[in-house]
Amino acid sequence: MSAETQHPFTTVIGLEVHVQLQTKTKLFCGCITTFGSPPNTQVCPTCLGLPGSLPVMNRRAFDLSLRAALALNCKIALFTKWDRKNYFYPDLPKGYQISQFDLPFSYEGHLEICDPKGAFEPRTVRITRVHLEEDAGKSMHDEAAGTADSRIDLNRTGTPLCEIVTEPDLRSAEEARAWLNELKLLLVYLGVSDCNMQEGSLRVDANVNLHIPQEDGRIAKTPIVEIKNMNSFRSVERALIYETERQWGEWQATGAEIGSMPKQTRGWDDSAGVTRGQRHKEESSDYRYFPEPDLVPVTVTEEQVTKIRSAMGEPPAVLRKTLADRWKLPANDASVLVNQGPDLVKYFEDLATRVGEGKVASNWMQQDVLRTLNERGGNITDFPVKPEAVADIIARVQKGDFDTSRGREIFVSVLEKGTSVAEVVAGMGIAAVDDGDLQALCEELIAENPKIVADVKGGKEQAAGGLIGQAKRKNPNVNPGKVRALAIELIRALP
Ligand code: ZN
Ligand code: MN
Numbered sequence: 001m002s003a004e005t006q007h008p009f010t011t012v013i014g015l016e017v018h019v020q021l022q023t024k025t026k027l028f029c030g031c032i033t034t035f036g037s038p039p040n041t042q043v044c045p046t047c048l049g050l051p052g053s054l055p056v057m058n059r060r061a062f063d064l065s066l067r068a069a070l071a072l073n074c075k076i077a078l079f080t081k082w083d084r085k086n087y088f089y090p091d092l093p094k095g096y097q098i099s100q101f102d103l104p105f106s107y108e109g110h111l112e113i114c115d116p117k118g119a120f121e122p123r124t125v126r127i128t129r130v131h132l133e134e135d136a137g138k139s140m141h142d143e144a145a146g147t148a149d150s151r152i153d154l155n156r157t158g159t160p161l162c163e164i165v166t167e168p169d170l171r172s173a174e175e176a177r178a179w180l181n182e183l184k185l186l187l188v189y190l191g192v193s194d195c196n197m198q199e200g201s202l203r204v205d206a207n208v209n210l211h212i213p214q215e216d217g218r219i220a221k222t223p224i225v226e227i228k229n230m231n232s233f234r235s236v237e238r239a240l241i242y243e244t245e246r247q248w249g250e251w252q253a254t255g256a257e258i259g260s261m262p263k264q265t266r267g268w269d270d271s272a273g274v275t276r277g278q279r280h281k282e283e284s285s286d287y288r289y290f291p292e293p294d295l296v297p298v299t300v301t302e303e304q305v306t307k308i309r310s311a312m313g314e315p316p317a318v319l320r321k322t323l324a325d326r327w328k329l330p331a332n333d334a335s336v337l338v339n340q341g342p343d344l345v346k347y348f349e350d351l352a353t354r355v356g357e358g359k360v361a362s363n364w365m366q367q368d369v370l371r372t373l374n375e376r377g378g379n380i381t382d383f384p385v386k387p388e389a390v391a392d393i394i395a396r397v398q399k400g401d402f403d404t405s406r407g408r409e410i411f412v413s414v415l416e417k418g419t420s421v422a423e424v425v426a427g428m429g430i431a432a433v434d435d436g437d438l439q440a441l442c443e444e445l446i447a448e449n450p451k452i453v454a455d456v457k458g459g460k461e462q463a464a465g466g467l468i469g470q471a472k473r474k475n476p477n478v479n480p481g482k483v484r485a486l487a488i489e490l491i492r493a494l495p
Contacts, residue, residue: 007244007248008212008213009210009211009212009213009248010171010210010211011171011172011173011208011210011240011244012168012170012171012208012209012210012211012221013168013170013171013172013173013175013176013206013207013208013240014165014166014167014168014169014170014206014207014208015164015165015166015170015176015179015180015204015205015206015207016163016164016165016166016204016205016206016207017163017164017165017180017183017202017203017204017205018135018161018162018163018164018202018203019068019161019162019164019187019192019193019195019201019202019203020033020135020159020160020161020193020194020200020201020202021061021064021065021160021161021162021192021193022064022191022192022193022194023058023060023061023064023160024060025058026047026058026134026157026158026159026160027055027057027058027061027098027132027133027134027158027159027160027161028046028047028055028056028057028058028098028134028158028295029044029046029047029053029055029056029158030044031043031044031046031047031158033159033160035196035199035201036199037155039140039151039152039153039154039155040152040153040154040155041155042155043154043155043157046158047093047154047157047158048093048154048157049093049094049095054294055098055292055294055295057295057298058160061132061160062105062132062298063308064160064162064191064192064193065105065106065130065131065132065160065162065192066105066106066300066304066305066308067190067191067192067308067312068130068162068164068187068190068192068193069105069106069109069130070305070308070309070312071186071187071190071192071312071315072106072109072110072111072127072130072164072186073109073110073111073127074106074107074108074109074127074129074130075106075107075108075109076105076106076300076305077103077104077105077106077107077300078299078300078301078302079103079297079298079299079300080100080103080104080105080297080298080299080300081100081103081291081292081295081297081298082098082099082100082291082292082295082297082298083098083099083100083101083102083289083290083291083292084096084097084098084099084289084290084291084292085097085098085099085101085133085287085289086287086288086289087286087287089136090139090150090152091136091137091138091139091152091154091157092136092137092157093137093154093157097133097134097136098133098134098292098295099131099132099133099134099163100131100132100133101284101289102289104129104130104131105130105131105132105298105300106129106130106131107127107128107129107130108126108127108128108129109126109127109130110124110125110126110127111124111125111127111179111182111183111186112124112125112182112317113125113175113178113179113182115178116331116332116335117332119174120172120174120175120178123169123170123171123175123179124169125166125167125169125170125179126166126167126169127164127165127166127167128165128166128167129165130162130163130164130165131162131163132160132161132162132163133161133163134157134158134159134160134161135156135157135158135159135160135161136156136157137152137153137154137155137156137157138152138153138154138155138156138200139151139152140152140153156200162192162193164183166179168207172240173236173237173238173239173240173241173244174237176206176236176237176240177233177234177236177237180204180233180236181233181339182316182317184202184233185316185338185339185341186315186316187202188341188342189313189314189315189316189319189341189342190312190313190315191313197231197232197233198231204230204233204236205226205227205228205230206226206227206230206236206239206240207224207225207226207227208224208225208227208240208243208244208247209221209222209223209224209225209247209258210222210244210247210248210251212251220251220255220257221257221258222247222250222251222256222257222258223247223256223257223258223259223260223261223263223264224258224263224264225243225247225263225264225265225266225275226263226264226265226266227239227240227243227265227266227267227268227275228265228266228267228268228278229267229268229269229270230268230270231270235268235270238268238270238273239268239275242268242273242274242275243266243275246274246275261280262280263280264277264278264279264280265277265278265279265280266278316338316339319338319345320334320335320338321334323337323338323345323348323349326358327352327358327359327361327362328358328359329358329359329362330359333359333362333366336366336370337362337365337366340370340380341380343379343380343381344365344370344380347365347369347380347383347387348361348362348365350387351364351365351387351390351391354387354388354391355391355394355395360394361390361394364390364393364394367408368390368408368411369383369385369390372412372415384414384415384418385411385414385415389414389420389421390411392420392421392422393407393410393411393414393421394407396421396425400479400481400482401425401430401479402430402477402479403479403480403481406430406476406477406479409428410424410425410428410430413427413428428477429477430477433475433477433478433479437475438478438482438483438486439486439490441471441474441475441478441483442467442471442483442486442487442490443490444474445467445470445471445474445483445487446487446490446491446494448470449466449467449470452464452466452467453491453494456487456488456491456492457491457492457494461488464484464487464488464491465484467483467484467487468480468483468484471483
């Protein structure tokens with residue numbers, strides 16, 4: 001249990017997430033959105049905000065964000081419009097961002113989290129709204145190079161973003177992290193976003209304050225702080241834990257409550273492990289929102305909503321159940337597999353189909369495939385041992401060619417050498433242990449172990465287990481199951 005839950009207060013957290021939609025082109029122009037191109041090579045008069053240029057909405061971006069909103073159980077507005085959010089910033093050439101203000105295209109959704117291991121209680125997090133907007137460019141401050149240069153890259157300007165705002169329904173840093181994981185998984189499964197945080201495809205801001213019960217029954221609330229600059233879910237968790245403690249200290253020192261000061265923004269410094277005050281937050285009236293005159297409002301029909309809903313695919317929460325049912329898996333197994341993402345589920349289903357037994361395939365996935373994948377890093381689609389090879393090893397274990405621990409050695413060899421299972425097996429000489437050799441080996445063991453022989457003859461068959469280690473030392477290729485069975489048979493036949 002984390003330290004924060006021992007305090008006499010409730011931590012109240014709401015999240016604001018921006019995800020980049022998986023489109024080829026920007027939201028209001030035809031510029032491509034490929035990440036990592038040389039600065040300012042993916043720009044045009046529209047996304048540069050040059051006079052006379054006009055925006056045209058990217059239909060694909062709108063459909064993808066509709067898909068996200070539906071998956072988040074949101075209500076869809078059949079009429080929605082665009083607004084200008086005015087502010088000056090070097091990376092915003094137009095001087096305003098095209099966003100949605102009072103009529104977002106969706107609202108009032110929810111996304112649940114639960115943990116099969118019970119680390120936290122299942123929780124429903126309400127979603128206030130999901131809207132679509134364009135991204136700004138990127139300022140690059142070249143401090144590391146020792147120069148005072150600041151440059152602007154406008155490749156990102158106009159990239160479609162889906163902004164997802166939650167109600168303050170989260171109660172700990174751990175829950176916030178779990179919820180973000182679930183959101184990311186959902187958006188990846190539905191092909192809405194790649195959610196790559198290193199490339200800025202998913203960005204999180206967190207609003208947090210404390211609710212502190214008073215002796216007179218009143219609940220005191222500390223001023224809400226918005227935390228920015230968190231570039232991993234781990235950072236979000238650490239920043240929230242830090243900020244909870246900071247606000248508790250602040251409360252004890254000053255007793256300042258919400259409303260006594262303007263809303264504050266604090267930036268997370270990951271290496272120092274602290275949040276630092278940045279500025280006082282603008283009120284929405286400071287942005288002087290007004291309807292975007294260059295874009296027509298968007299109308300959505302029930303048919304469009306139905307069409308997108310029916311083509312949506314299974315969200316992770318549903319897939320966990322489907323996978324558990326289809327392959328007769330415990331809930332935790334299904335959860336572990338689904339949480340690794342759609343590519344890994346595909347790998348698992350291929351393997352399970354070949355093996356014909358879900359639980360066996362799941363065990364190999366978790367103990368061998370996933371473990372080595374995590375050690376090596378990289379994606380399952382590039383994993384050198386393919387499902388057919390794992391299935392081949394499992395089939396040979398089931399046939400009794402060798403035992404599971406030998407099978408796992410073979411798995412490692414296939415991984416390291418990049419050869420086939422058959423070649424590895426031949427190279428280890430595993431196929432060479434024939435029945436005659438096995439018989440000779442068992443007879444040897446029986447002659448050398450009078451105590452075990454006596455025990456087995458006396459009815460204690462489990463004593464035969466003592467022969468396995470010795471058998472493997474004599475010949476590492478023997479199958480322990482076969483040794484055990486044959487040894488017992490031979491001992492019983494003794495006079
Ligand atoms: Zn453009
Ligand atoms: Mn936004």
